[in-house]
Amino acid sequence: MKIGTHFAALGAVALVAAPAAAADTITIGITQNNVGVDSYQTTYERAFIEAADADPDVETVVLDAGGDVARQIGQIQDLIQQKVDAIIIWPTNGQAVVPAVRQADRAGIPVVITNSQIAEAGFDFIKSFSGPNNIVQGEYSAQMMCDALGGKGQIVQISGQPGYTTAIERQKGFEDELAKSCPGVTIMETQPGDWNREKSQRVMENFLTKYDNIDGVYSGDDNMGVGALNAAKASGRADGMVFIGATNFAVGYEAMGRGEYWGSVYQSPVEDAKNALATAKAIVEGEEVPFLNYFDTPKITKDNMSEFEKPVF
Structure with a gap:
């Protein structure tokens, strides 16, 4: 019998009490x-x-950690005490959560990391990563930048949250691919x-004050990219x-349609979420799943954007 989805208030560590689930129900905490x-x-x-x-077998x-590492560690520990069947973690910091993930592993609770990878030190304590290949996304963005600039130019980079694995991986993929395939394009500064x-708009305002010539801007997601565009x-x-x-946001898609935004990488949060839930359920049910369970994130530009639905976020 389906019980329902339960929440903890934003900022609270303690779980909302939930009624006991039916014996055949899988309880997954995220x-x-x-x-x-x-x-x-x-x-x-x-x-x-x-x-x-929509799944009668899942409770x-x-x-939500609210961006607070300590809060997320506390939430993981509470889920362990709750004895859920599996835990899904979207890490606030891929390194800092490793000890708590180790605790879940010792308690016999399988862990799935979603969207942003955990530090390599935690790989032995998780069953699967479900999400995008952020290194490849960075590489795709570098390839599009190279194409757009004809192989030469001076650019600036706006990265994501420092210490956040997605930000680190997208920056690495972009910089490595640019150096390999497009050495004529120089990154003048990254902030x-x-x-x-x-915040990204303010960062771009500073870049514009500092540099007389900026040929291109790479941003770790379209939310930041549109901030840079606005500046x-x-x-x-x-x-x-x-x-x-x-991560093609609706605002990026719209700017692309106006010819103001050259390209992005299409990533669906709906597929991201469904993939994480399905991965955790499959693991609990004893199925084999890939350790790196990526979903597809293709390049999107004005030339092919008609093949993709406008993002809902």
């Missing part, structure tokens, strides 16, 4: 990074809840935008400047 920081994570949570509610405990549009438009310098991002 602790997310920071639902309120952007619309991708908000959409992910909604899709996760909808997928769980879920849905938690974090923390996945935040307003360039406000300064009157957006024309001819190439904007490349990742």
Whole structure:
């Protein structure tokens, strides 16, 4: 019998008490990074809840760390005490959560990491990673930047949250691929935008003040990329400047349609959420799943955007 999805209040560590589930029900707990920081994570949570509610065999405990590492560690420990059948973690920090993940492993509870990878030190304590290949996404963005600039130019980079695995991997994939395939394109400076549009706009304003010539901007996601675009438009310098991002947000899709945004990487939070839930359920039921269970994230530009639905986030 399906019981329902239960929540802990944002900022609280203790779980909301849930009625006992039926014997054949799988209980899966999830602790997310920071639902309120952007619309991708908000959409992910909604899709996760909808997928769980549609499955009569699954009971879920849905938690959000609010970007706080200590809170997330506490949530993992509470899920262990709750003796859930599996734990899904969207890490606030891939290194800091390793000890708590080790505790779950010692308790015999399988762990699935979703969206952003855990540090390699934790690989022995998880069953699977479910999400995008962020190294490849960075490589795709570098290839698009190279194509857009014809192999030469000077660019700036706005990275994600420092210490966050997705930000680290996308930056590494972008920089390594650019150096290998497009040495004529130089990264003048990199500053974090923390996945935040307003902060990224301020970062770009500083870049525009500091550099007289900027041919392109690479941002770790479209939310930050549109912040950079807004700054360039406000300064009157957006024309001819190439904007490349990742995780194609609705605002990036719309800017692409207007010809203001050159390219991105298409990533669905709905597929991300469904894949994580299905992976955790399969593991509990004894099925074999890939350790790196990636879903597809293709390149998207104005030339092929008609093949993709406008993102809902």
